[in-house]
Amino acid sequence: MGELDRLAMYQQMVRIRQYESRIMQEYHADKSPAWDIGAGLIPGEMHLAAGQEPAAVGVCAHLKKGDAITAPHRPHHFALAHRVDMNKMTAEIYGRTTGLCKGKGGHMHLFDPENHFSCSGIIAQGLPVACGQAMAFQRKGTDHVAVAVTGEGAANQGAFHESLNLAAVWNLPVIFVIEDNDWAISVPKDASTAGASNADRAAGYGMPGVRVEDNDVEAVYEAAGAAIDRARAGDGPSLIEIHTLRLFGHFEGDAQAYRPELETVNERDPIPQYAAALQELGVLSEDQIASIQADADAEVDAAIEFAKSSPEPAPEDALLHVFA
Amino acid sequence: MSTATGTRRVTTAKAMAEGIGLEMQRDPNVFVMGEDVGAYGGIFGSTTDLFGEFGADRVIDTPISETGFIGAGIGAAVEGLRPVVELMFVDFYGVCMDQISNHMAKIHYESGGNVKVPMVLMTATGAGYSDAAQHSQSLWGTFAHLPGMKVVVPSNPYDAKGLMISAIQDDNPVLYMFHKGAQGLVWMEKNPRSIGEVPEESYTVPIGKAAVAREGTDVTIVTLSLSVQHSLDVAEELEGEGISVEIVDLRSLVPLDTETVLESVGKTGRVLVVDEDYKSFGLTGEIAAIIAENDPGMLKKPFRRVAMPDVPIPYARPLEYGVLPTRDKIKAAVKDLMA
Structure with a gap:
């Protein structure tokens, strides 16, 4: 991995973090004093991925135009890392006509066909769809791959196991990425999942399974590179479980009283850790840290401004787009 | 107008399969998948003879894994293929309804019209042969209630073929619900109307027209x-x-x-x-x-x-x-x- 790769990954993580942090601010800004989930410029549930940037950035660094991703209800980091336009995505989150889906989808239902990106609010149900995209790539004779992302809680869904079996039996170019952030909303992994590592489950389907510890973007990069190369070469699916960190609540408004290790989350934040590691390697200076942050601030501010200044849809537009 | 190739009397099942086969000849993006749609020809005859004509690459037997393969149909359709997927009995909807309702039927709308799902989901319905509570339902009202999918229900061989061709050519997800008792199967009591005159050539029956x-x-x-x-x-x-x-x-x-x-x-x-x-x-x-x-x-x-x-x-x-x-x-x- 070269210096430029490392800097690009750091930059992408900072960009995503700035996005999630600003969306959190904006989301809460107009929901007080009586907090109401349906109020404000960004209504509805909001699942932010701060802390999980290494998963998205390490995987997406290997993807090229035309590769597909299906993400779950917590999708922003994978969307941004997979080239989804920040302005259009933000406008969608604000429910505006300039949004990716003209305000029909919202933050859990982002569709960007240009980048073959989609997400679903139903956990594990994006996996079969990714298998179908991979099937299409295979049938068309391309070397494109599909990445199916889900949380560790979703690995107990039938759709997860059906998809692993289907991908294996048809040798599909799919990479299953499990983001293990320790918590399925409020239920810890050891209370819900038999076996400590979902990577072990891959063996049951005859595919490689790797678990990446420590929320380390470079380790994710290595594991994902091997899996994606394998899929592109026609050698079939792989599974990667990434032990990551949910820095914020399951959704905004989640007080996380169930979470005994909450006090230590900031110590485990992967971004300052990676910055320190890169500084130690001599590839990142204080000036660069400042300028990368400033660029991210400006890009995110511009996207939020774009969203806020975009028109809202007319009520009658609700009746459009049921059928093509 | 081309020279008429004439009609012959065929079963509803055969008419369905002919419709699929003609579309597979016309468009290489069309393929079939489902449980026992290959060498068996579909438990209720919906893919009769297709395996012999098109082979295992385009007439694909799936695992018993409806969420998996219906979802795969959706993913393939999103990428521009035109899958015809069979859910063997509509009664099995319980194990895959999320893919049908939350994904197949909603993606086009949720995407603001940017993502099309040109897919046919065909499924057997109906009672009359003592298959009891879990293999005899019609359920079309359930699916028609849920927005985002077209629902067609042919009653005879002519419409079965024409509606199938229309369904495959449609850019929307179409649920194609055929009655087992109207398929003209040799192993089930049938009304003589389950066998009828059907043109050999391709034709369409419009969706949405009684x-x-x-x-x-x-x-x-x-x-x-x-x-x-x-x-x-x-x-x-x-x-x-x-x-x-x-x-x-x-x-x-x-x-x-x-x-x-x-x-x-x-x-x-x-x-x-x-x-x-x-x-x-x-x-x-x-x-x-x-x-x-x-x-x-x-x-x-x-x-x-x-x-x-x-x-x-x-x-x-x-x-x-x-x-x-x-x-x-x-x-x-x-x-x-x-x-």
């Missing part, structure tokens, strides 16, 4: 699927008794051809809706609502319906036929309307 299966002046029967065949039998019998029955075969539930329904009801002033699906909150009530919203005064007699009572479908023959919309029940209801 057919007047029989013209009449006294009573309108609005129905679909196998109940069309029963209703035609009843109409022939009643003709001898001086009752003229018009039959509207809906053929599509989504979109629903309300115009043809209202035109016929306006003509006869008497309406019976025959539905093998459950009675409450379904098709029969919907037709009543459409008439009431249009002009309740168009009815000379109160609205009538013969539908599956709100019970799970029982096994024993006397019980099953006790709840099915049989010819006797249809005939009695028509005579009652004329009394």
